[in-house]
Amino acid sequence: MQLSPLQSRLAASAIATVLLMILYLSLFKPQFALAAEIHNPPPIILDESIDASPEGADIWARGSMYQAEFSAFDKSLTGRTPMVTRDTVTVTNNVGTKMNLNAGDTYVFVFDSSQLNSREEDDARLELRGEAETSSGSEADDAGGETKLAKRASGTVYISANTCLQPSSNSTTDALPPQLTLYVSTSTDNTSPGPSADSRKQDVRVFESGAVMYNMTASDDVYVAVAASNSTGDFSGIYNVQVGISVDGWYHSYNESNAEELFWVDSDTSSVLLMTQNLTTDRDHTTEQELMTTRPYVMFAQNVENPSISGLENSFCGLNNNAQIATVRNGATTSQVTTGMTMMGAGGLPKQQFYFSGLNSSSTYVGILAKNVDNSTNTNIVGGGGSVYRTTYFTTKSSYGNCELIFNLTFCDQVAYAVPGNNIKFPTKDALGLFYDSYAESLYEGFNKSMTLIPCDAPNTQQFSLVRNCTTCRHAYKNWLCSVTIPRCEDFTSNSSFLQPRAMNATFPDGATLPADLLAPYTHFNNQLSFLTSRNPLIDSTVKPGPYKEVLPCEELCYDLVQSCPSAMGFTCPRSWLTGFNTSYGTKTGSEDGSITCNYPGSFHFYSAATRSVAVTWGLTSGMALMAFLAAW
Numbered sequence: 001m002q003l004s005p006l007q008s009r010l011a012a013s014a015i016a017t018v019l020l021m022i023l024y025l026s027l028f029k030p031q032f033a034l035a036a037e038i039h040n041p042p043p044i045i046l047d048e049s050i051d052a053s054p055e056g057a058d059i060w061a062r063g064s065m066y067q068a069e070f071s072a073f074d075k076s077l078t079g080r081t082p083m084v085t086r087d088t089v090t091v092t093n094n095v096g097t098k099m100n101l102n103a104g105d106t107y108v109f110v111f112d113s114s115q116l117n118s119r120e121e122d123d124a125r126l127e128l129r130g131e132a133e134t135s136s137g138s139e140a141d142d143a144g145g146e147t148k149l150a151k152r153a154s155g156t157v158y159i160s161a162n163t164c165l166q167p168s169s170n171s172t173t174d175a176l177p178p179q180l181t182l183y184v185s186t187s188t189d190n191t192s193p194g195p196s197a198d199s200r201k202q203d204v205r206v207f208e209s210g211a212v213m214y215n216m217t218a219s220d221d222v223y224v225a226v227a228a229s230n231s232t233g234d235f236s237g238i239y240n241v242q243v244g245i246s247v248d249g250w251y252h253s254y255n256e257s258n259a260e261e262l263f264w265v266d267s268d269t270s271s272v273l274l275m276t277q278n279l280t281t282d283r284d285h286t287t288e289q290e291l292m293t294t295r296p297y298v299m300f301a302q303n304v305e306n307p308s309i310s311g312l313e314n315s316f317c318g319l320n321n322n323a324q325i326a327t328v329r330n331g332a333t334t335s336q337v338t339t340g341m342t343m344m345g346a347g348g349l350p351k352q353q354f355y356f357s358g359l360n361s362s363s364t365y366v367g368i369l370a371k372n373v374d375n376s377t378n379t380n381i382v383g384g385g386g387s388v389y390r391t392t393y394f395t396t397k398s399s400y401g402n403c404e405l406i407f408n409l410t411f412c413d414q415v416a417y418a419v420p421g422n423n424i425k426f427p428t429k430d431a432l433g434l435f436y437d438s439y440a441e442s443l444y445e446g447f448n449k450s451m452t453l454i455p456c457d458a459p460n461t462q463q464f465s466l467v468r469n470c471t472t473c474r475h476a477y478k479n480w481l482c483s484v485t486i487p488r489c490e491d492f493t494s495n496s497s498f499l500q501p502r503a504m505n506a507t508f509p510d511g512a513t514l515p516a517d518l519l520a521p522y523t524h525f526n527n528q529l530s531f532l533t534s535r536n537p538l539i540d541s542t543v544k545p546g547p548y549k550e551v552l553p554c555e556e557l558c559y560d561l562v563q564s565c566p567s568a569m570g571f572t573c574p575r576s577w578l579t580g581f582n583t584s585y586g587t588k589t590g591s592e593d594g595s596i597t598c599n600y601p602g603s604f605h606f607y608s609a610a611t612r613s614v615a616v617t618w619g620l621t622s623g624m625a626l627m628a629f630l631a632a633w
């Protein structure tokens with residue numbers, strides 16, 4: 001047979017390779033015999049394996065900064081590395097490295113001690129100085145100067161990992177695959193930590209809900225292993241894990257106890273509004289304005305019936321790949337979620353709000369607040385793997401669908417809750433919001449005119465009060481007005497005792513009436529106007545929502561109005577034991593579970609611990625009739 005030049009060169013190189021392999025095998029047979037997983041697929045993720053993910057995550061391709069130790073062969077031949085490190089991957093500071101694991105697999109990651117120097121320069125210098133003072137001389141004399149420095153540097157190493165993908169159960173049960181396990185060793189006697197290594201020479205951490213965090217002080221190479229246990233259950237599929245090692249801070253993190261809380265503001269049949277804690281306590285205008293242009297957080301949401309994120313709740317990567325709803329998925333914003341900054345709520349400080357639409361009715365969801373460093377072109381930074389914070393549960397209203405969530409109004413800017421709606425007459429929340437907002441504003445104009453008769457600009461001695469002035473009166477009136485003209489709506493089926501039934505025998509927007517059994521408990525109230533009509537007649541004549549229940553405005557709104565405005569204006573509040581009070585105002589007391597028993601501007605669905613303790617200390621003693629405004633309702 002005649003070989004072409006190319007073929008003969010190929011043959012020659014093939015023979016050379018085989019000879020080399022024989023030489024290698026004869027020299028290092030024992031180590032190879034120990035390496036059990038010789039038939040395993042390559043540990044490095046090739047681009048083809050990306051499609052194993054249901055989401056086809058492109059982030060996997062981005063995390064390709066790893067360097068596999070394919071040079072192990074050469075090192076072995078020159079005798080510098082005693083071990084065959086086929087499954088060892090070198091990790092670079094602040095670079096996430098992704099690996100696929102089958103059940104029973106263990107992969108080792110090495111963090112080279114030279115990278116201890118890659119932290120902030122000043123930091124490193126300080127630590128080098130400190131080390132020089134305490135250490136009793138170095139013996140690394142034959143190594144280069146650079147190596148000497150590297151050997152001496154020491155500091156905290158932050159090791160973290162996220163499970164991006166896990167096997168799924170073959171059966172219909174909700175059994176979860178075992179969590180991965182992290183092994184860490186700094187001992188040169190244990191450069192392959194894992195389930196079979198000496199347990200005294202390594203630290204072990206089992207992942208918690210798909211994530212692990214481990215920090216230590218290191219001055220030498222750090223060997224980190226991630227192992228997937230031999231699963232005993234009936235699972236199929238692989239694990240995918242992202243490991244991040246950093247000398248600067250956590251690459252991945254999770255913190256359930258973090259104060260960066262997430263509040264459920266309110267929801268309707270298909271949407272929900274959530275809000276973060278104040279993002280600053282700094283009253284500086286520039287700081288506030290800068291913050292208002294940012295979007296520091298992202299969110300994930302999941303119907304609790306859907307198990308796709310079970311076991312991955314602490315993993316940013318796992319949530320990003322598996323959560324039902326995400327604000328940002330692989331760098332692109334999704335249409336189901338709108339997020340923005342707002343200053344509404346108590347204190348008027350910047351907060352981030354999230355509006356989710358397209359939810360199922362009468363369902364419970366879990367919302368998870370998270371953060372990733374907002375740089376789609378470069379995730380190789382501290383925190384680049386993402387942080388996971390609080391979870392908050394919320395439910396959607398029933399499919400009667402006559403409570404609709406409105407927010408972002410122009411005049412009543414503190415209104416963010418469900419109001420009586422009609423999806424036929426007001427098909428969008430914006431149209432409904434505009435209806436209520438302009439009605440409230442038109443009422444305010446009349447009041448504002450009468451305010452011009454009060455001597456607001458007079459010197460202090462002539463003002464109606466030393467601590468109250470026209471500004472505080474306008475503010476109190478606006479708070480009160482928006483709360484009483486824009487009622488907070490709850491499902492008719494909700495039967496909490498503090499809710500006031502409204503428009504009980506009216507028809508729903510689709511023409512249906514309440515089933516007799518739901519109406520039965522209220523029949524003895526049928527002669528009472530407060531049960532048959534809305535607080536505000538315009539709602540019955542224009543919106544026509546049908547039966548709903550109202551969360552009454554908090555009594556404090558009325559007391560505050562009376563205290564803040566000149567008595568000449570004639571504002572009075574009903575006394576709490578007289579007829580009319582119970583159908584006009586609610587109280588903050590009597591709520592055991594923290595659920596909202598009365599409505600006030602900027603209220604959340606649940607009182608935060610701070611607002612719950614507000615005591616009702618209003619000393620209104622003189623006999624007061626119903627306010628003129630209330631008489632009309």
Ligand SMILES: *[C@@H]1O[C@H](CO)[C@@H](O)[C@H](O)[C@H]1NC(C)=O
Pocket residue numbers: 156215216217
């Ligand atoms: C690890 O982190 C915790 C909290 O962040 C800290 O208290 C501890 O000192 C750190 N340990 C080391 C070895 O740096």
Ligand SMILES: *[C@@H]1O[C@H](CO)[C@@H](O)[C@H](O)[C@H]1NC(C)=O
Pocket residue numbers: 036104105195196227228229230
């Ligand atoms: C998995 O099982 C194999 C064979 O039974 C064993 O050699 C290996 O050590 C086990 N691995 C783990 C992580 O338990």
Ligand SMILES: *[C@@H]1O[C@H](CO)[C@@H](O)[C@H](O)[C@H]1NC(C)=O
Pocket residue numbers: 170233234235236
């Ligand atoms: C689970 O299902 C996959 C494919 O359907 C199969 O290959 C695997 O053997 C099953 N696992 C067990 C433990 O039965």
Ligand SMILES: *[C@@H]1O[C@H](CO)[C@@H](O)[C@H](O)[C@H]1NC(C)=O
Pocket residue numbers: 255256257258259260
């Ligand atoms: C978690 O958050 C709490 C409260 O903000 C903080 O004290 C704690 O250090 C955080 N833990 C970690 C590991 O960051």
Ligand SMILES: *[C@@H]1O[C@H](CO)[C@@H](O)[C@H](O)[C@H]1NC(C)=O
Pocket residue numbers: 276277278345346347348349608610
């Ligand atoms: C924001 O800060 C204000 C004033 O400090 C406080 O009253 C309010 O409760 C805080 N907001 C939240 C959501 O806790």
Ligand SMILES: *[C@@H]1O[C@H](CO)[C@@H](O)[C@H](O)[C@H]1NC(C)=O
Pocket residue numbers: 303324358359360363
């Ligand atoms: C709504 O319910 C359907 C059917 O149960 C389910 O397939 C879907 O995932 C749910 N959607 C949401 C956003 O919860």
Ligand SMILES: *[C@@H]1O[C@H](CO)[C@@H](O)[C@H](O)[C@H]1NC(C)=O
Pocket residue numbers: 374375376377378
């Ligand atoms: C993202 O990272 C790139 C490369 O490091 C950098 O040039 C850019 O300024 C970063 N962008 C943001 C918004 O931080």
Ligand SMILES: *[C@@H]1O[C@H](CO)[C@@H](O)[C@H](O)[C@H]1NC(C)=O
Pocket residue numbers: 338339340355408
């Ligand atoms: C609130 O309204 C402003 C302008 O009226 C708009 O730009 C913004 O997107 C709205 N926010 C939401 C969450 O709809």
Ligand SMILES: *[C@@H]1O[C@H](CO)[C@@H](O)[C@H](O)[C@H]1NC(C)=O
Pocket residue numbers: 444445448452
């Ligand atoms: C109320 O009146 C004051 C003073 O006359 C005026 O500055 C303010 O803009 C008015 N507010 C509204 C909402 O009309």
Ligand SMILES: *[C@@H]1O[C@H](CO)[C@@H](O)[C@H](O)[C@H]1NC(C)=O
Pocket residue numbers: 467468469470471472
């Ligand atoms: C009104 O009173 C408040 C607090 O009592 C004060 O901050 C504000 O400056 C006063 N406004 C005017 C116009 O005097």
Ligand SMILES: *[C@@H]1O[C@H](CO)[C@@H](O)[C@H](O)[C@H]1NC(C)=O
Pocket residue numbers: 493495
């Ligand atoms: C409230 O309604 C639920 C079902 O929606 C019912 O189980 C419960 O008994 C009701 N409570 C009262 C006090 O009627």
Ligand SMILES: *[C@@H]1O[C@H](CO)[C@@H](O)[C@H](O)[C@H]1NC(C)=O
Pocket residue numbers: 505506507526532
């Ligand atoms: C509701 O009840 C009132 C008083 O009982 C009655 O006059 C009215 O016709 C009823 N409306 C409907 C829609 O049934």
